[in-house]
Amino acid sequence: MSYNQDMIEKYRGNFLKEVTDNVEEGDWVKMCMQCGVCSGSCPLGPHWEHPPQEIFMMIRANKREEVLESTSMWMCTSCYNCIARCPRGLPITHIMHGLATYSQRLGLAPQNQPTQKFANLFWKNLVKKGRVNELKLGLSLYFMNGFGEGIKTSLKMKDIGLNMLKTKRMSPMEYFGGHGCKDIKGLHAILKKAEELENARIGKSGS
Amino acid sequence: MAKKSYSFYPGCSSQKAASSSNYQVSVDTMCKELDIELNEIPDWNCCSASIGYAGGGELPRLALSARNMALSEQAHGDQDIVATCAACWLATKETQERLHDDQGLLAETNQALAEAGLKLKNDKKIRHMVEVLIEDIGYQELGSHVKKPLEGLKIAGYVGCQTNRPFGIDGESFENPKYLDKMIETVGAEACDNYEKKVSCCGGALAFSEPEKSQALIKDIIESAYDNGADMIVTPCPVCQMNTEVYQDQINAKYGTKFKLPVVYYSTLLSVAYGKSAKEAALDGQIIRAKQLEDIAGK
Structure with missing residues (x-):
């Protein structure tokens, strides 16, 4: 059975409990008093399918698929305005990140959502050598929707790239190797162990 | 004023030929003038910033910053950790707070760090360069x-x-x-x-x-x-x-x-x-x- 099915079985009809148990900082959700300051403070507020305040109420109302399949959480810019202003002290930014991560683990995250794609490219990029390779990250971003669109985006971004090269804030040499950690084996072992421990805690087997 | 020394976390974007390498150049110039010594954390890694959440879960992300802090403890025992990048500073500080509040997570983090022979005490101050300037040096x-x-x-x-x-x-x-x-x-x-x-x-x-x-x-x-x-x-x-x-x-x-x-x-x-x-x-x-x-x- 899939992880999603496991969780449906386990928490049947109690999405709030599911979030409390499995989502980063999810135990805070029950503290929301629906004032709406978070939604009003969000720089991308108008672009959320369901702004944070609504997400919190939907969790309590068992709108499991509507929440987890939503593009909403992927609109978070991590500006922390909501955290700074929430009168109840909810770590809203972290809860949104946690919900996004959880929806991906369940296989419910929206397909072709650009931030979801970029966030995964970023993680893959940094894990490879322990440090971000900006050049490769940029290129993988431009080409994330296929070759044709990649060429179009690259042309559109050409001037910015040239400016970065000119001011030595980018180097083509980064494509061949680039910066990285010396003890990359150690770092990978740490990350592998951390993933194992976390999966065990949330009842997810292997990735 | 006597020389002030810190355990320095420069971050990915400050490296040579990276997008804020110019920040690093000016920071070095400024610190030399103010007699601030920055000792780079040996073999530091990326903090995963605030966009790494999708690929990495909570514990892997915490482990990234924990590794940097553990390396700093090892190499620069009594020096505060200082970051110039907002995301580096935030991720490290957040990790410190989370692991301070949750002893279970700290134990798991240390279990992961042990894979590379590291251990985190988690007792260092994590500071932004701006804090060093206004608190340790002062406007005057x-x-x-x-x-x-x-x-x-x-x-x-x-x-x-x-x-x-x-x-x-x-x-x-x-x-x-x-x-x-x-x-x-x-x-x-x-x-x-x-x-x-x-x-x-x-x-x-x-x-x-x-x-x-x-x-x-x-x-x-x-x-x-x-x-x-x-x-x-x-x-x-x-x-x-x-x-x-x-x-x-x-x-x-x-x-x-x-x-x-x-x-x-x-x-x-x-x-x-x-x-x-x-x-x-x-x-x-x-x-x-x-x-x-x-x-x-x-x-």
């Missing part, structure tokens, strides 16, 4: 090194998000922090007192994935600086700097604006005021050249 001392006051310049202090929330600088408010304005005044320039977009978001990493939505935010940040009569913007954050500088042409093309506003780091500002050369202040790293600062540096 910062001002006493000024050789070329930046007189006649009007500057918008763009603090942005992650140097300001959720932790911010001690004693400052989230809605209207004053430290950047005070720094601007310390080097003899005039701060835009009513800069409305001082703590607004530039879109952060979403400038890459949601360029149109983010550029709408960036446009307002630059426009407000112009409205306040600013000659340039100054910021403490690599992402803020990059987002507000490099997209100005694209914004002009889309909105019919005529933006050409330089965006510099506080460390560049201080370096120029301290009489350093354009190269030492990293003015050659500006995509939109800061002509007025070049003139002062060339005098």
Whole structure:
């Protein structure tokens, strides 16, 4: 059975409990008093399918698929305005990140959502050598929707790239190797162990 | 003043030929003048910033910052950790707080770190370079090194998000922090007192994935600086700097604006005021050249 099915079985009809148990900082959700300051403070507020305040109420109302399949959480810019202003002290930014991560683990995250794609490219990029390779990250971003669109985006971004090269804030040499950690084996072992421990805690087997 | 030493976490974007390598150059210049010694954490890794969440779960992300802190404890026992990048500082500080509040997570983190023979005590202070400047050095001392006051310049202090929330600088408010304005005044320039977009978001990493939505935010940040009569913007954050500088042409093309506003780091500002050369202040790293600062540096 899939992880999603496991969780449906386990928490049947109690999405709030599911979030409390499995989502980063999810135990805070029950503290929301629906004032709406978070939604009003969000720089991308108008672009959320369901702004944070609504997400919190939907969790309590068992709108499991509507929440987890939503593009909403992927609109978070991590500006922390909501955290700074929430009168109840909810770590809203972290809860949104946690919900996004959880929806991906369940296989419910929206397909072709650009931030979801970029966030995964970023993680893959940094894990490879322990440090971000900006050049490769940029290129993988431009080409994330296929070759044709990649060429179009690259042309559109050409001037910015040239400016970065000119001011030595980018180097083509980064494509061949680039910066990285010396003890990359150690770092990978740490990350592998951390993933194992976390999966065990949330009842997810292997990735 | 006696030399002050710190365990330094430079972060990915500050490396050679990376997007904020100019920040690092000016920080080095500024620190040399102020007798601040930065000891790089050996073999540090990326903090995963605030966009790494999708690929890495909570514990793997915490483990990344924990590894840096453990390496710092090992190499620079009694020195505070200092970061120049807002995201590096935030991720490390968040990890410290989370592991402090949750002993179960700390135990798991240490179990992961043990795979590479490391152990975290988690008792170091995690600080931003700005905190070092205003708390350990102080405005008075910062001002006493000024050789070329930046007189006649009007500057918008763009603090942005992650140097300001959720932790911010001690004693400052989230809605209207004053430290950047005070720094601007310390080097003899005039701060835009009513800069409305001082703590607004530039879109952060979403400038890459949601360029149109983010550029709408960036446009307002630059426009407000112009409205306040600013000659340039100054910021403490690599992402803020990059987002507000490099997209100005694209914004002009889309909105019919005529933006050409330089965006510099506080460390560049201080370096120029301290009489350093354009190269030492990293003015050659500006995509939109800061002509007025070049003139002062060339005098």
